[in-house]
Every structure is written in C-alpha cells, then in structure tokens.
Amino acid sequence: MSISAYGKPLWKSITWRGLLQWVLVAFFALAGLLNMLGTAALLAEYRRWGYPGWFHYVTGTLELSSALLQARRTTAKVGAALGAAVMAAAFLTLVFHREWLHAAFPLTVFFALIVSRTTIQP
Structure with a gap:
C-alpha cells in the first residue's frame, strides 16, 4: 500500500476536487488531440457550424494549452x-x-471547471 506524505494511504489523501481537476486535465488533453487530428465527422460538424476549415486547429491548440496550464499548480487557474x-x-x-x-456537455464542463477551482471558505 502506498503511503502519502501525510502518513495516510494514498487513496485516502485524494480529494474529490483534486480528482475532478485531473479528470478535467485529461478531458482537455484528449479533446485537444482529437481536434488537432480532425476526423471527418468532426470536420463536417465545424463546416455545418460555419467555421473555416482550419478552425479545429485553433480549438485543439486552446484545449491542449488549457490542459497543460491546468496541470501546473502555478498556472492552474x-x-x-x-x-x-x-x-x-x-x-x-x-x-x-x-x-x-449537445449543448449540455460543454455547459457541464464549464461548471465543473468553476467548481474545481473555487475555494469555499467557511
């Protein structure tokens, strides 16, 4: 069993907020990679929405940047x-x-980001 720096088993030292933050990092990394790859289905959606053919690269770059920034404590916010x-x-x-x-998903991620980075003081 792994022991954390606080003397507790590692799995007991993980908070729900910390787990949510890493899930969001993984989500933005995967979404960024998928946008950069630009599958035929994804490109068809971008066309249907009226975006130029290169716009999936912009979205992918922003998502990958978000993942990298969120992964570091100093730039997470x-x-x-x-x-x-x-x-x-x-x-x-x-x-x-x-x-x-379809709009419910980005709205859910938006609120998950707020929850993951908001500190509630008693």
Missing part, C-alpha cells in the same frame, strides 16, 4: 479560465445552432 472560455464558446455555438442536448 489561468488554464481553467481558458478552458471555461473554450467551453462557453462551444456552448454558444451549439445553442445558436439549436443543438440543445
């Missing part, structure tokens, strides 16, 4: 803000095109 901006843009795009169910 900036990375979360960048990710929130990307998710807000995705949400607005989907709402504009009346893709209501």
Whole structure:
C-alpha cells in the first residue's frame, strides 16, 4: 500500500476536487488531440457550424494549452479560465445552432471547471 506524505494511504489523501481537476486535465488533453487530428465527422460538424476549415486547429491548440496550464499548480487557474472560455464558446455555438442536448456537455464542463477551482471558505 502506498503511503502519502501525510502518513495516510494514498487513496485516502485524494480529494474529490483534486480528482475532478485531473479528470478535467485529461478531458482537455484528449479533446485537444482529437481536434488537432480532425476526423471527418468532426470536420463536417465545424463546416455545418460555419467555421473555416482550419478552425479545429485553433480549438485543439486552446484545449491542449488549457490542459497543460491546468496541470501546473502555478498556472492552474489561468488554464481553467481558458478552458471555461473554450467551453462557453462551444456552448454558444451549439445553442445558436439549436443543438440543445449537445449543448449540455460543454455547459457541464464549464461548471465543473468553476467548481474545481473555487475555494469555499467557511
């Protein structure tokens, strides 16, 4: 059994907020890579939404940057803000095109970013 620096088993030292932060880092890294690869289905969606053919590279770069920034403690809030901006843009795009169910996902990620980086003081 691994012991953390605090003398507790490692799995007991992981907080839900810390886990959420790493899930978000993984999400933005994977989303960024998928956007950079630009599958045929993804490119068709970007065209349908009226974005230029190269725009998936912009989205992918922003998502990868968000993941890298969130992974470092000193830049995590900036990375979360960048990710929130990307998710807000995705949400607005989907709402504009009346893709209501599809719009729920970036909205959920947006709020997860807020929750993951907000410190509640008693």
